[in-house]
Amino acid sequence: MSAWRRWGPPLGLALAVIALWQVLHWIAGRAAVASPWETALHTWNLLHNPRLAGHAIETARAFALAAAIAVLAGVALGLALGAHRLTGDVAEPILMSLYSLPKVTLYPIMLLIFGLGISAKVAFGALHGILPVMIFSMNAIRNLDRILIKSARAMALGPRATAVHVLLPAALPQIFTGVRLGVSLALLGTMIGELFASQRGLGFMLLAAIERHDVHTIGAVIVLLTGFALALSAGLMAIERRLHRSP
Amino acid sequence: MGFTRVAVLRLAVVAGLAGALEAACRLGAIPRTSVIPPSDMALALSEVLIERRVLEGLGETFGSVLIAFALAVSCGIGGGLVIHALPLLRRAVSPLLAAWYAIPHFAFYPLFIVLLGLGRASLVALALMLSGAAMTIATLDGLDRERRVLTKQARIYRLGTAARIRLIRLPAALPHLIGGLKLAFVYSFIGVIAGEFILSTSGLGHEISYAYDNFETRRMYGLILLTLVLAVSINLGFRAYERRLARVQG
Numbered sequence: 001m002s003a004w005r006r007w008g009p010p011l012g013l014a015l016a017v018i019a020l021w022q023v024l025h026w027i028a029g030r031a032a033v034a035s036p037w038e039t040a041l042h043t044w045n046l047l048h049n050p051r052l053a054g055h056a057i058e059t060a061r062a063f064a065l066a067a068a069i070a071v072l073a074g075v076a077l078g079l080a081l082g083a084h085r086l087t088g089d090v091a092e093p094i095l096m097s098l099y100s101l102p103k104v105t106l107y108p109i110m111l112l113i114f115g116l117g118i119s120a121k122v123a124f125g126a127l128h129g130i131l132p133v134m135i136f137s138m139n140a141i142r143n144l145d146r147i148l149i150k151s152a153r154a155m156a157l158g159p160r161a162t163a164v165h166v167l168l169p170a171a172l173p174q175i176f177t178g179v180r181l182g183v184s185l186a187l188l189g190t191m192i193g194e195l196f197a198s199q200r201g202l203g204f205m206l207l208a209a210i211e212r213h214d215v216h217t218i219g220a221v222i223v224l225l226t227g228f229a230l231a232l233s234a235g236l237m238a239i240e241r242r243l244h245r246s247p
Numbered sequence: 248m249g250f251t252r253v254a255v256l257r258l259a260v261v262a263g264l265a266g267a268l269e270a271a272c273r274l275g276a277i278p279r280t281s282v283i284p285p286s287d288m289a290l291a292l293s294e295v296l297i298e299r300r301v302l303e304g305l306g307e308t309f310g311s312v313l314i315a316f317a318l319a320v321s322c323g324i325g326g327g328l329v330i331h332a333l334p335l336l337r338r339a340v341s342p343l344l345a346a347w348y349a350i351p352h353f354a355f356y357p358l359f360i361v362l363l364g365l366g367r368a369s370l371v372a373l374a375l376m377l378s379g380a381a382m383t384i385a386t387l388d389g390l391d392r393e394r395r396v397l398t399k400q401a402r403i404y405r406l407g408t409a410a411r412i413r414l415i416r417l418p419a420a421l422p423h424l425i426g427g428l429k430l431a432f433v434y435s436f437i438g439v440i441a442g443e444f445i446l447s448t449s450g451l452g453h454e455i456s457y458a459y460d461n462f463e464t465r466r467m468y469g470l471i472l473l474t475l476v477l478a479v480s481i482n483l484g485f486r487a488y489e490r491r492l493a494r495v496q497g
Contacts, residue, residue, distance in 0.1 A: 005329075005338075005497035006338075009335055009338040009339030010338070010339050010342050010343070011308070012339055012345065013339040013340060024362075028362055028476045032361050032362055033358070033361070033362065083487060085435045086253070086256070089253045090253055090256045090257045090260055091260075093257065093483075093486065094257060094260070094261065096482065096486075097478070097479045097482050097483070100433045100437075100478060100481075100482045101437075101474075101475060101478045101479075102436060102437040102440040102441055102444075102452070102474060102478060103437075104437075104440065104441040104443075105440060105452065105455050105470075105471050105474045105475075106451070106471065107444075108456070108459040108467055108471070109281075109282065109457065109471070111459075112280065112281035112282065112464070113281045113282065145487065181348070184348065187349075187351060188351045188352075188353070191351050191353070191354065192309050192353055192441075192445075195353070195445055196445075196456075206354060206357060208359070209357070212448070213361075215361060218357050218358060218361070219358075221354065222355060223360065224257075225351050225354050226350050226351065226354070229346075229349045229350055229351055230346050230349060230350065233346040233349035234342075234346060237345065237346070
């Protein structure tokens with residue numbers, strides 16, 4: 001009963017979205033929007049096609065690298081900036097401004113610096129992902145309860161022990177929120193990178209499909225990317241909830 | 248007083264970074280073909296600003312941004328009020344809203360182009376997809392913070408639904424709504440520029456990709472700097488307004 005109460009409404013919403021999609025298909029016509037069933041079939045066929053596998057692996061590789069760089073560098077830089085109050089005060093608005101930029105417009109610079117190929121995509125994905133990780137890590141340290149630091153001092157912990165046993169566990173839930181957002185944005189950045197000046201990857205497939213006016217492939221790639229992004233986000237959110245619950 | 252010292256330091260940091268980039272470019276550590284010195288970028292910006300095409304593109308971009316923003320605000324506040332009133336709908340929608348910004352929205356742009364044609368309608372749809380959710384989430388947040396005493400007060404005065412929304416709910420939610428307005432504007436701006444950059448025939452985003460495609464590196468940097476200046480000023484403007492509002496409310 002409780003599983004039904006929990007999963008029933010979201011399931012209903014999913015069905016409503018599919019129904020809306022079908023209606024859109026009827027209104028806009030076959031040439032504009034493939035029906036949900038056709039798209040599902042096409043996605044299934046694509047999944048058994050070695051061509052898609054190659055593109056998907058390319059995207060997955062670029063995304064994994066971008067996410068790893070964003071998370072590792074973001075946490076390290078964020079903690080460093082957050083540890084010192086003045087540095088944090090100086091950096092915060094700069095980071096927020098960077099976060100609110102339309103970063104797509106910076107992509108040509110990435111291409112000019114890194115050249116055509118996977119490194120520009122990775123750099124662009126990492127650029128998208130690193131900012132939320134940095135901002136959340138920095139604020140996690142800045143908003144820590146002062147009493148934690150005082151009690152660490154009272155127990156005569158050294159700086160290393162304070163960081164490992166007190167500060168990091170206390171800040172972890174908030175840092176992880178940043179990691180979740182950063183990983184999602186790294187995927188977005190990698191995909192945007194593939195839309196331009198790229199010969200491989202799901203983003204390239206999408207752009208090639210637009211040029212061929214291949215609505216089936218457009219639908220299938222959207223379903224694959226969105227499904228992957230939602231599943232990834234749901235998984236990370238489950239971990240995050242557990243972190244927030246266990247103090 | 249501490250505020251001014253921090254602001255001065257912040258300016259110094261930004262100026263220092265720009266200076267370092269300038270030096271690296273002038274000394275040849277970074278090739279001119281990939282990045283031009285910041286002083287050249289500023290000159291290019293001033294050249295770009297007197298181009299008729301760019302001014303028209305700017306007007307077009309901001310037109311689309313404002314349409315998307317207005318739609319996002321009305322849909323977001325309306326949607327937030329409806330979702331807040333219906334708990335069942337809320338249980339259905341909240342997982343989607345929580346994961347909304349994980350969706351690679353730009354992948355939907357081709358779909359909008361097929362449906363609405365290449366032009367302003369698709370750009371607005373893409374921007375609305377990004378910004379509408381932020382406004383909805385902010386409205387829900389604001390409504391959740393409504394204090395019990397206000398609800399009771401409304402019952403004492405026997406306010407109707409419309410009067411309750413107008414006189415109590417929306418004013419109580421205002422601080423959150425301002426945060427939502429800021430996000431909605433920023434996301435509308437990002438959505439429109441990104442859409443123009445990916446595929447369009449005019450607008451600021453299109454000018455940048457056009458300059459890149461035609462190897463007009465200098466002009467491209469001028470246009471990128473223009474976009475950055477616009478985005479940062481919008482952000483700072485909202486920030487100042489938020490701070491003033493926080494002071495007024497005490």
